[in-house]
Structure formats: C-alpha cells, structure tokens
Amino acid sequence: MTARSPGALANVEKFSVITAIAAxxxxxxxxxxxxxxxxxxxxxxxxxxxxxxxxxxxxxxIDERVANPEFVLNHAAYLGTQIIIAGENFGCGSSRxxxxxxxxxxxxxxxxxxxxxxxxxxxxxxxxxxxVTLPADEVAALAKLAVGGSSGIFTIxxxxxxxxxxxxxxxxxxxxxxxRQTLLDGLDPIDRTLTLKASIEDFEQNHYDGNTWAKLSExxx
Amino acid sequence: MAKTLFDKLWDAHVVTDLGDNNALLYVDRVFIHxxxxxxxxxxxxxxxxxxxxxxxxxxxxDHIVDTLDGRGDSTLMPSGEDFIKAMREGxxxxxxKLFDVNDADQGIVHVIxxxxxxxxxxxxxxxxxxxxxxxxxxxALAWGIGSTEAEHALATSTLRVTKPKxxxxxxxxxLPDGLTAKDVILHIIGELGAAGGSGHAIEFCGPVIEAMDMxxxxxxCNMGVELSAFTAVIAPDETAIxxxxxxxxAPKGDAWDEAKSLWSSLRSDGNAIFDRDVIIDVSHLSETVxxxxxxEHAVEIGGLVPTADxxxxxxxxxxxxxxxxxxxxxxxxxxxGVPIDGAFIGSCTNGRLSDLRRAAAVLKGRHVAKGVxxxxxxxxxxxxxxxxxxxxxxxxxxxxxxxxxxxCSMCFYAGGESFGTRExxxxxxxxxFENRQGPKTRTHLASPATVAxxxxxxxxSSFHDLEDGxxxxxxxxxxx
Ligand code: SF4
Numbered sequence: 001m002t003a004r005s006p007g008a009l010a011n012v013e014k015f016s017v018i019t020a021i022a023a024x025x026x027x028x029x030x031x032x033x034x035x036x037x038x039x040x041x042x043x044x045x046x047x048x049x050x051x052x053x054x055x056x057x058x059x060x061x062i063d064e065r066v067a068n069p070e071f072v073l074n075h076a077a078y079l080g081t082q083i084i085i086a087g088e089n090f091g092c093g094s095s096r097x098x099x100x101x102x103x104x105x106x107x108x109x110x111x112x113x114x115x116x117x118x119x120x121x122x123x124x125x126x127x128x129x130x131x132v133t134l135p136a137d138e139v140a141a142l143a144k145l146a147v148g149g150s151s152g153i154f155t156i157x158x159x160x161x162x163x164x165x166x167x168x169x170x171x172x173x174x175x176x177x178x179x180r181q182t183l184l185d186g187l188d189p190i191d192r193t194l195t196l197k198a199s200i201e202d203f204e205q206n207h208y209d210g211n212t213w214a215k216l217s218e219x220x221x
Numbered sequence: 222m223a224k225t226l227f228d229k230l231w232d233a234h235v236v237t238d239l240g241d242n243n244a245l246l247y248v249d250r251v252f253i254h255x256x257x258x259x260x261x262x263x264x265x266x267x268x269x270x271x272x273x274x275x276x277x278x279x280x281x282x283d284h285i286v287d288t289l290d291g292r293g294d295s296t297l298m299p300s301g302e303d304f305i306k307a308m309r310e311g312x313x314x315x316x317x318k319l320f321d322v323n324d325a326d327q328g329i330v331h332v333i334x335x336x337x338x339x340x341x342x343x344x345x346x347x348x349x350x351x352x353x354x355x356x357x358x359x360x361a362l363a364w365g366i367g368s369t370e371a372e373h374a375l376a377t378s379t380l381r382v383t384k385p386k387x388x389x390x391x392x393x394x395x396l397p398d399g400l401t402a403k404d405v406i407l408h409i410i411g412e413l414g415a416a417g418g419s420g421h422a423i424e425f426c427g428p429v430i431e432a433m434d435m436x437x438x439x440x441x442c443n444m445g446v447e448l449s450a451f452t453a454v455i456a457p458d459e460t461a462i463x464x465x466x467x468x469x470x471a472p473k474g475d476a477w478d479e480a481k482s483l484w485s486s487l488r489s490d491g492n493a494i495f496d497r498d499v500i501i502d503v504s505h506l507s508e509t510v511x512x513x514x515x516x517e518h519a520v521e522i523g524g525l526v527p528t529a530d531x532x533x534x535x536x537x538x539x540x541x542x543x544x545x546x547x548x549x550x551x552x553x554x555x556x557x558g559v560p561i562d563g564a565f566i567g568s569c570t571n572g573r574l575s576d577l578r579r580a581a582a583v584l585k586g587r588h589v590a591k592g593v594x595x596x597x598x599x600x601x602x603x604x605x606x607x608x609x610x611x612x613x614x615x616x617x618x619x620x621x622x623x624x625x626x627x628x629c630s631m632c633f634y635a636g637g638e639s640f641g642t643r644e645x646x647x648x649x650x651x652x653x654f655e656n657r658q659g660p661k662t663r664t665h666l667a668s669p670a671t672v673a674x675x676x677x678x679x680x681x682s683s684f685h686d687l688e689d690g691x692x693x694x695x696x697x698x699x700x701x
Contacts, residue, residue, distance in 0.1 A: 020615055028540050029415045029515045033654045039636035042300050044259045044307040046368075056656045087540070089416035092449050093654060094633075095351040096257065097367035116420045118385065118451045123367035176383060178243045189268065189369075193377045196237060196245060200379055202245055203236040213472035213480035214344055216251055216276045 005211050012128040014186035016042045020082035020108050023072045024143035030060060030086055031093030032120060036102040049098055050105035057195025083156065085143045087115040088136060091120025100127045110156050114139050114164070125179045130158060142171070158183060223490035225387055227422045229360035230487070232347045243386045246362075248374045249344040250277050252330050253317075255308035256284035257349035261371040263313030268293040270376045272315040278375060279339055280312045281320040283329045288598050288625040292322065297637025315375075328601020328627045331355040331443065331569040335435070336603050338468025342457035342484040352569050352651065353452070353458050354445040358438035359465070360457035360487045365446060368454050374419050374535070385451035386496040387419055391427035394504030399684060401579070402437035403571060403649070403668035404412025405429065407509040409501060409689075411519030418450030421497065424489060425455050426684065429503055435464040436573040443570045444651050447516040456488040456689040509681050511653050512556050513544035518653070519558050522683045528552040547655050548663050549643065557681055559665075563646035565658070566622070566669055566677035568632040571649035572600030574607050576669040580649075581613045582681075583673035583684050584620035590658040595622040598630040622676075634659045647675045 040052025044201075060068045067074045073081060079160070084103075090113040091099060100123040103111075110130040124131045134142070145166045146152050155164040159182060163171045182189065193200075208215040224417065236245040253261060258280055265272070272278055285301040286292065294305045305322065312319040320327045326337065331352055334340045340503075342360035343448070347353065348373040356363035374380050392405060410417070423445050430438065438455050445453030462481060465471045472480045508522040511582055520526070529552060530542040545552055550559065566572070566580050577599065588594045597617045599605035608614055614624045631638060632650040639659020640646045646664050649672050650657075653664040665681060672683040 027543065029517070031652075031654050033633075033652070033657055037656050037660075038634050039298075039660075041256075042636065044263055044303055046264070058658070062660060084498060089449050090417060092415060093351065093446075093652060095349055095365045095367055097260075097349075097369055097393065100367070115449075117417055117446075117449050118420070119365050119367060122370060122383075126367060126369040155701065176243065176382070177241050178381070179241055187400050189381060190268075190376050193245065193379055193381065196379075198246075199237050200247070200377065205377065207233075211343070211480075211483065213476040213483075214341070216470065218276050 012186045012188070015109065015128055015130050015158050015183040017155065017157045017159070018082055019153060020109070021078060021080055021148055021152055022083035022085050022112070022142070022146040022154045023078045023081040023148070024146045025072065025086045026140070026143050028087035029089045029092055032091055032099040033093055035091065035099040036096065039094070041098050042148050045103045047105065049102035052194055053102040059212055065117045076150060077152070080107070082107055082109045083154055084111045085139060085146050086111060088114040090116050092117040095119045095125045096125070100124055100129055105130060112139055112142060126183050126189065128183060130156065130183055132156065132163065134173055138171060184209060223493040225489040225493040225495065225583060226360065226424055226454055226487060226695060228493070230345070230454070231384060233343065234362065236379055239381060244382060244384065245379050246345060246382050247381055248347055248378050250279070250339060250346040251371065251374050252334055252339065252346065252348040252633055253278070253280045253371060254284050254330050254348070254350060255282045255304045257288070257368050258371065259304050259307040259311060259323055261349060261375065262315060263307055264368070264539055265372045266311065266314060272317065272375045273378050276318040277378070278317045279320070279334070280308060280317050281333060282308060282322050282326060283627070284629045286322055286362050286628045288628045290626065290628040294322065294624055295554070298635040301353060301635065301637060307345060312687040315508045315633070325602050328603065329569045329629055332440070332572060332600035332604065333438065334466065334603060335359065335464070336622050338465050338471030341471060341480065342461060342487055345370070347380065351446045352443050354450065355439045355443035355569055357445065357452050357454040358435060358442040359461050360454060360456070360484065362452070364452040367433070376549065383678070385422045387424070388418060388421040388497040388499065389424050389426060389495040390499045390501065392425065392429040392501050392503060392557065393427050394429060396429050397506060399670060400503070400506055400508065400670045402433060402440040404506055404509040405503055406441050407511065407516065407519040407666060408503070408506055410444065410447050410516045411509070412501065413448055415447060415515045415517040416449045418445065418448030420451070423448065423453040427451060429479045430455060434575065434696040435460060436575045439573070444516065449649055453465065457484045496577060508668065508671045510647070510665050510671060510681060511667070512548065513541070514547050514653055514655050515544065516651065516653060516666060518544060522557050524553050524556055525556050526556055549645070549701045557683060557686070559681045560645065561647050561675055561680055562644040563640040564589065564593055564672050565646055565648040565650065566596070566672055567598030567600065567630055568650040569600060570651040571669050572598060572604065574604050575647065577604070577608050577613050580669040580673040581643055583670050583687070584622070584677070585616050587620055587677050587687070589621040589676040593676050593679055596625060596631065597622045598625040599627050601627050604644050631658050633657055634662070647672050647681060
C-alpha cells in the first residue's frame with residue numbers, strides 16, 4: 001500500500017473563482033460517449049484521457065488525430081478554454097467518470113447548461129468541476145457571448161454564486177450548499193464520511209438487526 | 222405523512238441527514254464490473270483504503286470480455302486484457318466474489334444480479350454503471366454511480382446523495398399483442414424527451430406494469446436512465462417475489478418469510494404525492510423504433526423520419542438536423558423500409574430468455590436477408606444454457622445469426638469489435654448515440670421481435686410485414 005495524504009483528493013483542485021474563456025457547445029443531450037468515446041479509455045487509469053476528449057467531433061480522422069476545423073475547441077480563439085456552455089441534459093448516458101476526468105485533464109473547470117444528468121453532475125462535484133444550472137434562455141444568451149479570445153472572458157465566482165459575462169452582466173445561480181462546500185474545500189468525501197464512522201456502525205447494527213434477511217455473512221450463497 | 226415507495230426505500234437507508242435535501246445513505250450491495258470497477262479498486266488500493274464489507278460486494282466481467290467461442294482474458298479491445306486482469310486481482314485483494322470470464326454464472330451485471338438474488342426488494346444497491354436502474358424493477362433502491370462514488374461506497378458502505386424529486390408514470394390500457402416493454406419505454410422516452418426524468422426518481426405503475434413479467438419490468442426500468450432519471454422503481458408484488466424465491470443469494474427459510482412480509486409493505490401509500498404525474502395509455506401503440514441519435518428520437522413503425530422544423534425550438538432543430546446527418550437519413554421518409562446492414566440481439570435491456578424466445582419465434586424457419594450481419598449475445602451464461610436447452614440457439618444459427626458467449630458485446634464499442642463505419646444496425650440495446658456501437662456506426666433501437674423481423678427483411682420492418690402473420694406464431698406470449 002502506498003501512503004496517502006489524508007484530507008485531500010490527490011487531483012481535486014479547490015474551486016473558488018475562475019476567469020477564463022468559455023466555449024459554446026449548444027447541442028442538447030451531449031452524452032458521455034461523445035465527451036469521451038469508449039475506445040479512448042485505454043488504460044485502467046484516470047489519466048491520459050484529454051486527447052480523447054470529444055474525439056468524435058474534434059478529429060476528422062480519429063486514428064491519425066486530424067483536427068476537425070469546424071469544431072469549436074480547435075479554433076485558436078478558444079485556446080485555453082476552461083468553461084463549456086452547453087444544451088440541456090449535458091453528460092447523459094453512460095456513468096463513466098472518465099468524461100469528467102477527461103474534461104479536467106483538458107483544463108475544463110466549469111460547465112454551464114440548463115440541466116445535467118444526475119450521475120455526471122455528481123461526478124463533477126467529486127472532481128472539482130462546477131456544474132452551473134441556469135434557465136435555457138440565459139444559457140443561450142451566454143453562449144452567444146462566448147466568442148473566444150479576450151472578448152469572450154467569463155468570471156465564475158462560486159462563493160458569490162454568480163457569473164460575470166463578457167458584457168459585464170451578472171448572472172446568479174443556485175447550487176446545493178453541500179456541493180458548494182465540497183467544491184470550495186476540495187476535500188476528499190471519503191475522509192469526510194469516515195468521520196461519521198460511529199454513526200455508520202450504529203445504523204448498520206440496527207438495520208440488519210431489524211432485517212436479518214438482508215445481511216450476507218460471506219460472499220457464497 | 223403519506224409516503225411514496227421511493228420515500229420508504231430512501232428513509233430506510235438514511236444514516237445521517239446532511240441538510241438541504243442531502244443524506245448519507247447506507248448501501249446494502251455494491252456490484253462492479255471490469256470496465257469501471259477495476260479503476261475503482263485500483264484507486265482504493267493505491268490510496269491505502271480497504272473494502273469495508275466484502276461479503277456485500279460482487280463483481281463480474283461483462284463489458285470488455287470477448288464474446289467469441291473459446292475466449293480467455295485476451296479481447297479484441299487493445300489493452301482490454303489489462304482491465305480483466307486488474308479486475309481479477311482487485312477482487313482477490315478485496316475478497317470480493319467475482320463472476321469470472323468463464324464462470325457458469327457470468328453475465329451482464331444487471332442480468333446476473335437478479336438471477337442470483339443479489340438484488341432484493343428493499344435493499345439499496347449501487348454499481349458504477351448507469352443502467353443499474355434496471356434493478357429497481359424489484360423494488361430496490363438501485364442506481365448508477367461514478368467510479369469515485371464506487372470507491373466511496375466500497376470504503377464506507379455509504380454514499381452522499383441528493384434526494385431527487387419524484388415522478389409517477391402510470392401505464393394504462395392493454396398492450397396490443399406482440400408489443401413489449403421495449404416499445405412502451407421507447408414510446409415514453411419519445412413523449413417525455415431524453416431529459417424528461419431529469420432530477421427525478423420514477424415509479425412505474427398501472428395495469429400494464431402489473432401484467433408484465435419481471436424480465437419486461439427490467440427492460441422498462443433499464444431505460445429509466447435514458448430519461449435522465451436518478452432511477453426507476455416498481456413496487457414488488459407476487460411476480461417479483463416468486464421470481465426471487467430460491468435464487469442463490471436470496472434469503473431462505475425464516476429469513477425468506479421475514480423478508481416477504483416486509484416486502485409486501487413496499488408500495489406507495491394511496492394518497493402519496495408525486496412532484497410529477499404522467500399517465501400514458503398504450504392501447505393504440507404500435508412497434509416503436511428510433512430514427513436518430515438519442516432514444517427520444519422514437520417513432521412508430523408506420524411513421525416518418527421527422528423534418529427538422531417541426532419542433533419550435535432552435536436548439537432541437539439543430540440537433541435534429543445533426544442527428545439526421547449522422548444517421549444518414551432524409552427527413553420525411555417512412556422509417557419502415559430503411560435498409561440495414563446489421564442486427565444485434567442482446568444487452569441488459571433485451572438479452573434475457575423471454576427476449577430470445579420472442580426473437581426466435583420470428584426467426585424460426587426463416588433466414589436473415591443477404592448481406593445482413595446478425596448477432597445474438599445472451600445476457601448471461603444461465604440465459605444461454607436455458608436457451609440452448611430449448612433449442613433456441615439452433616433457431617438463431619439456422620436463421621443465420623451468430624450465437625455468442627455472454628457479455629455486453631456490441632451494445633457499446635469498447636475499442637475492439639464493431640459493425641463498421643456507416644453501417645446501419647437495428648439493435649435491442651438502449652443507446653443509439655453517435656459512435657455507440659462503433660465509429661460512425663448507425664444504430665436503430667427496437668424490440669427483439671422487430672429486430673428479428675428487420676434482419677429477415679433486410680430493412681427496418683414490422684413483424685406484421687412477414688408473410689405468414691407473426692401473431693399466429695405466438696411471438697407475443699402475452700404482455701411483456
Ligand atoms: S449491455 Fe450495454 S448498456 Fe448494458 S451494461 Fe453492458 S454496455 Fe451497459
């Protein structure tokens with residue numbers, strides 16, 4: 001066993017304020033197969049995924065990695081993008097956390113969309129990526145302002161719970177206090193939960209005393 | 222206060238209320254597979270942690286494992302073997318029961334969990350796989366998670382979860398002969414949209430659901446996640462209980478009686494309030510297939526591929542034209558008659574015995590059209606053995622289908638085998654996403670009977686289109 005630094009996930013960056021370019025990907029139902037195709041998940045690892053991010057859209061020839069000039073992240077103006085603005089139901093489909101790992105490795109810190117799939121949303125929180133939910137028309141308006149380069153810079157402030165768009169307008173957003181705190185702290189949720197060890201043990205005792213049928217003593221039938 | 226089934230399941234697992242609708246929930250069972258479970262186990266081990274309750278954790282090899290005869294650890298996916306070996310080593314390290322590559326009980330996680338009686342009504346069960354909602358068909362709180370959450374569940378037997386809103390989908394009417402749960406769920410997704418269940422847990426109920434067997438209910442709940450729902454549940458009844466009786470990991474003797482009496486209380490109170498109520502009547506439904514790249518792109522078999530401008534929303538407009546572009550179809554043409562190159566029967570949606578029976582009833586005495594690559598992959602070793610005992614394998618092979626070993630196979634493209642670029646496949650799976658079955662492969666979702674009929678005709682077809690009337694041959698086998 002290797003040593004572990006308690007209290008913080010090795011790769012999770014705290015989230016407070018970011019000021020960065022945002023790229024519009026205004027399609028609905030962008031699924032995790034699109035974000036990271038299966039064939040790009042080559043190793044038993046959370047790393048080495050950013051090259052495969054959006055591979056089906058990003059390259060005209062996936063094997064040769066020929067960049068697709070039509071794809072927004074390939075435009076020079078969007079170099080250094082840290083924010084994605086997308087259509088509803090972003091991250092639907094497969095539960096693969098590789099989708100978030102690939103986004104993080106590429107440098108994405110936040111996604112703004114009218115809605116997210118539950119598993120993807122939770123995977124974002126686990127990995128220091130801020131999912132911002134805003135009404136569809138507001139997302140569409142922000143996407144129009146996401147022109148890249150120095151004219152397309154957004155600021156997202158998690159403490160203040162607002163976005164400042166390139167036109168200087170402020171958009172406030174809601175986020176669950178629990179999720180907000182997890183992102184602000186960058187704390188490892190397993191360590192946090194292990195502080196509740198006694199409650200877990202108490203619960204478990206009662207739970208299986210009352211439901212003896214539900215407990216398996218060994219993993220053979 | 223009146224409670225829904227979901228409330229009851231939720232409340233029974235709250236270890237600690239974390240405020241603002243979040244709770245630390247106790248997790249009774251964790252299931253993992255080689256594709257995402259291997260990463261979770263490795264990361265857990267590297268961080269110096271252990272699996273807290275190994276007797277409640279199970280593993281299977283389904284996603285990457287080869288489905289060709291004589292298989293071992295090597296697969297068509299480059300580096301696939303690494304996942305299989307890492308999974309096996311991780312399970313050994315943690316003391317987890319693994320249904321290994323050639324185990325007599327191996328299969329797709331959501332097929333073998335019920336077969337083994339690992340999922341039970343009233344339990345909470347998680348798996349780093351989005352289709353874990355299939356298992357909600359038994360009245361379990363079962364939902365899909367990511368790998369980091371899987372580590373959390375393995376290390377602590379709990380998860381931090383935000384309680385979703387609740388939605389009831391009541392399915393009324395009488396399902397026409399030959400139609401199945403697959404047609405029902407594709408229709409529902411078509412009506413509500415792929416984000417229609419977003420932020421909600423769904424309870425399916427109503428006479429059509431009550432009449433369904435467990436395999437059909439699993440097909441239905443399986444695609445709950447294609448509505449973007451947190452999960453789906455169905456109240457456990459006699460059908461669910463008799464399905465589980467005698468299964469290897471199900472309780473026995475007094476424990477079984479204790480369980481049964483508890484399970485009978487697992488239903489929504491009559492006056493329970495749902496955040497959203499949807500009522501659907503399926504009496505006039507016909508076979509349903511998809512035309513595009515989202516399960517919401519559903520159309521009845523007599524219908525037309527839509528035109529981009531018949532929705533008012535500009536975002537959808539663009540998505541429809543992009544979908545048409547990818548799928549290679551003209552808007553406005555009838556969906557029936559579109560030529561296909563491949564047919565796939567299998568997956569956690571439709572890879573169970575009743576699915577194979579329905580397809581075989583259509584295929585018997587017929588042959589797939591020239592040029593159609595047709596593959597059947599049973600969902601588990603048990604399904605395969607039972608099908609073979611009935612001679613279904615021979616029906617598939619005589620009809621020109623390949624008969625494979627169990628696994629996810631070409632339900633998704635792992636980087637190895639695929640149907641090929643721009644090949645058009647009709648498939649009993651659950652996702653028609655871009656590149657899902659292979660780079661640039663075009664997928665149309667349908668029920669086993671519709672896939673079988675289409676394979677024979679060489680184009681998307683209703684089983685009614687086959688010359689001698691499929692219904693006389695008992696394709697239907699009642700509601701399912
Ligand atoms: S059969 Fe398909 S949908 Fe089901 S678990 Fe396997 S890959 Fe996922």
